[in-house]
Amino acid sequence: xxKNCNFIxxxxxxxxxxxxxxxxxxxxxxxxxxxxxxxxxDLVKMISEQMNEKISLATVYNTVHAFEKKGYxxxxxxxxxxxxxxxNTSAHHHFFDEDTHELIDCEESDIDKINIRKxxxxxxxxxxxxxxxxxxxxxxxK
Amino acid sequence: xxKNCNFIxxxxxxxxxxxxxxxxxxxxxxxxxxxxxxxxxDLVKMISEQMNEKISLATVYNTVHAFEKKGYxxxxxxxxxxxxxxxNTSAHHHFFDEDTHELIDCEESDIDKINIRKxxxxxxxxxxxxxxxxxxxxxxxK
DNA sequence: AAACTACATTATAATAATTCTAAACTATTG
DNA sequence: CAATAGTTTAGAATTATTATAATGTAGTTT
Numbered sequence: 001x002x003k004n005c006n007f008i009x010x011x012x013x014x015x016x017x018x019x020x021x022x023x024x025x026x027x028x029x030x031x032x033x034x035x036x037x038x039x040x041x042d043l044v045k046m047i048s049e050q051m052n053e054k055i056s057l058a059t060v061y062n063t064v065h066a067f068e069k070k071g072y073x074x075x076x077x078x079x080x081x082x083x084x085x086x087x088n089t090s091a092h093h094h095f096f097d098e099d100t101h102e103l104i105d106c107e108e109s110d111i112d113k114i115n116i117r118k119x120x121x122x123x124x125x126x127x128x129x130x131x132x133x134x135x136x137x138x139x140x141x142k
Numbered sequence: 143x144x145k146n147c148n149f150i151x152x153x154x155x156x157x158x159x160x161x162x163x164x165x166x167x168x169x170x171x172x173x174x175x176x177x178x179x180x181x182x183x184d185l186v187k188m189i190s191e192q193m194n195e196k197i198s199l200a201t202v203y204n205t206v207h208a209f210e211k212k213g214y215x216x217x218x219x220x221x222x223x224x225x226x227x228x229x230n231t232s233a234h235h236h237f238f239d240e241d242t243h244e245l246i247d248c249e250e251s252d253i254d255k256i257n258i259r260k261x262x263x264x265x266x267x268x269x270x271x272x273x274x275x276x277x278x279x280x281x282x283x284k
Numbered sequence: 285a286a287a288c289t290a291c292a293t294t295a296t297a298a299t300a301a302t303t304c305t306a307a308a309c310t311a312t313t314g
Numbered sequence: 315c316a317a318t319a320g321t322t323t324a325g326a327a328t329t330a331t332t333a334t335a336a337t338g339t340a341g342t343t344t
Contacts, residue, residue: 017311017320040301056323061302075222081331083222083301095260098268110260116274118237118252124279126240130272132258137266159340161292182330198294203331205292223302225330 014070021047021055022063029073035088037076037103040064043085076103078131093130106130156212163189163197164205171215177230179218179245182206185227218245220273235272248272 007026008018016022028046038046040060047055064085067073076084078096084103093106114128149168150160158164170188180188182202189197206227209215218226220238226245235248256270 019311019321021322054323057301058303058324059322062321077219077222080217080219080222080225081301095262097265104262106260110258112257112259114256114272115254116252117254118248120237120246120276122279123239123276126275126277128272128274130256130270132270133268134262134265135268137264159291161340163293196294199330200295200332201293223330 010072014066014072016063016066021059024051024055025060025063029067029087032087035086035105037084037086039082039084078103091127091129093132095132095134098133098135106132152214156208156214158205158208163201166193166197167202167205171209171229174229177228177247179226179228181224181226220245233269233271235274237274237276240275240277248274 007023007030010026010030011018011022024047025043028043028050040057043064044055044057044060047060064073068075068085071089074086074089076086076094078084078094079101082101086103086105088105092108093111095104095106096102097104111130114130116125116128149165149172152168152172153160153164166189167185170185170192182199185206186197186199186202189202206215210217210227213231216228216231218228218236220226220236221243224243228245228247230247234250235253237246237248238244239246253272256272258267258270
């Protein structure tokens, strides 16, 4: 398993011990072609399905937050009822489908660079992100 | 109290009975010059301080959500740990101060109109909102 | 203005998401 | 391969929110 070695190194870099639970999480999170969005619940389900042993909720919370703190995951607040995480940690924009509660990444090219005219003294801009809320367009179909 | 009459009318329009708790909430929310942001907790505290009688948490939740459903308040999700509401219900942009967790409205003129190049078939755009995260700029001061 | 009725308010219980805790376990180091 | 420092775990605690059911009250009817 050469891939796991990468995950072990990755965990070490971050200062976390490469336990089998964490390696499994890395596999699920970082071996996909495309980045994706998930909730803690999604992730627990995915892990439980793929491991013979169970994993504790607390472990998933702890590890996800450890990754987040180190910049390997990004939290996205959109829906006050759900916390989404994103394996794409760069600042980027989103579409949020209000029908399905699905989160969709915007490509760089989808939205022009945003120019902020206001300056707040003593403060620097950390990020600028756009959220485009979409919903099905039934009204106009008739 | 001519102002309260307006609140009574407002509540009636929305289909809510003008009880003293709700009138108090309206006073706090809608008699300011400027719109503002608050959490449910902030609001409960404000009400408790200004009324001799107590108000129940459940009443505040119910009424805030009733206002929100009718478009008299807007929920803003930024911080997964806190739910902010905004008395400015139009689509508008925000600064979020990551040091103080303070939410600041953007003026229309602060940000250019945003052009979305991507079209998602069968979906219409409900809103486009920008969140600018800011923090103190200590690094560059030295 | 008394009485009625539908809706509100309240305290409390229930639920859900998250964090804490302390005991058992395991990866690393020497 | 034993010591130890960090990890996992189940379950308890905490926090935010919603549901419930008894009591209260605004608005209408008489």
